[in-house]
Amino acid sequence: MGAAENKQQQLNKKKKKQNQTQKEQQKQQMQMQMKMRCLSCEDSVIEEHQAILEELQNCPKPLDPKAQSRLQPMASFGPLRRPAWKTARRWLGDGVRGPRFTDVEGHLQKAKEFFTKPALSYPEYKQQCESLRLFAFGGVCGGCVLSLFLFPPKSSYWATWSPWQWAQYVGSCFKAAPALFATEKIETVSYQSILYPQRKVSATVPPASTVQSSPSKPVAPPKPRVLFVLGGPGAGKGTQCTNICTRFPHWSHISAGDCLRAERNDPQSKDGELINSYLKEGKIVPVEITVRLLEKAMQKDMAQGKTDFLIDGFPRNLDNVTGWEQVIGDRADVLGVLFFEATETEMEKRLLGRSATSGRVDDNLESIRKRFRTYEKETMPIVEKYKKQRMVFTVDGMQSVDEVWSHTLTKLREVEAVAVYGP
Ligand SMILES: Nc1ncnc2c1ncn2[C@@H]1O[C@H](COP(=O)(O)OP(=O)(O)OP(=O)(O)O)[C@@H](O)[C@H]1O
């Protein structure tokens, strides 16, 4: 073999190797493209790609122009499906393009058509639904926000964290925090005024004798806070008021019914007989008598250091409401109404049970039923009136005493939160 022949052979070998390398590279490139593309390909397309690959493998030349022309579309994403992450819409045949997202009028029109114009095709129907959905979503969200704004939940969390408190929080970051400890000597002031510094101070309600201040620096006692307690006869008002006062000594329980019964039993009282007749009939005693007794009882308890009052069984009718406003008015802060709800059947059962030991002239079936009627006719409208003012804290009184107590506690915390942070 001559040198020239040898050289030719080496050249051929080299060319063949180059061809093989080039083919190998092309194959790898194709495989990469296949991998990428086949993520979103249908089976038929994958099969087609595989066939092309096989053809390429068997092809003696580096890249046959025929194969190249067939492979060309594979190199571009044009005619085939886009990968899922590039697909803006699923292909559900919605060739009908709806209004742009920002085109409110267009969507309104489509939403209206949902009710007025039967869709002729699925895409049209789908667009109507989509446009309607925008308004339904907006309406529901807007309604929820508005109702939270108009009728904020009576929860201490809401009172503390609702968005309209945020401005206040931001503002408070730039204000000096109130001193944690007293900055001057406190002579005699109820611990309530320290716990609730927001409370306004009244110089009028308590008689001077109840305030033991130093002569040089008089300290006005805080304005008494009042929580009316209402509910049907036997709903459990008295029981839960006793619980509250046992647990929280700053609360004082004053029952209008108890005050009236005590007055009736007082031989010195000029109103004894009148009160007795009202009690037996389950009627509401004139407010001048009742409110005078309530004020007397409050003053007595304030002298003992009480500042918060559960006024149980009051106001029972409109006469009671106006009497309170005229006599006490803004000398006390009314925090709201703690309202115990129970059915007549349950209340009747409880009162008949209580009649064995209460000694009350009105704990008999006849008086009980008369009291129910008075409650329905005269007291419920008062509850409704306070409800409209969003002042009612309702407790489900149908459960066991313990369960009602736990519910009462929750409501009491709400009352405190609203009193401190506002409604
Ligand atoms: N949750 C309860 N489950 C069962 N019995 C109860 C419950 N709460 C109170 N009672 C009982 O029912 C009776 C009436 O309760 P309570 O005196 O507290 O009612 P009231 O609403 O104050 O009634 P009134 O308006 O007549 O004074 C009592 O004998 C009491 O022990």
Ligand SMILES: Nc1ccn([C@@H]2O[C@H](COP(=O)(O)O)[C@@H](O)[C@H]2O)c(=O)n1
């Ligand atoms: N504001 C009020 C409260 C009560 N009465 C009379 O007392 C009766 C018993 O009241 P209880 O709350 O103890 O059940 C009641 O039936 C009324 O006759 C009232 O007149 N005014």
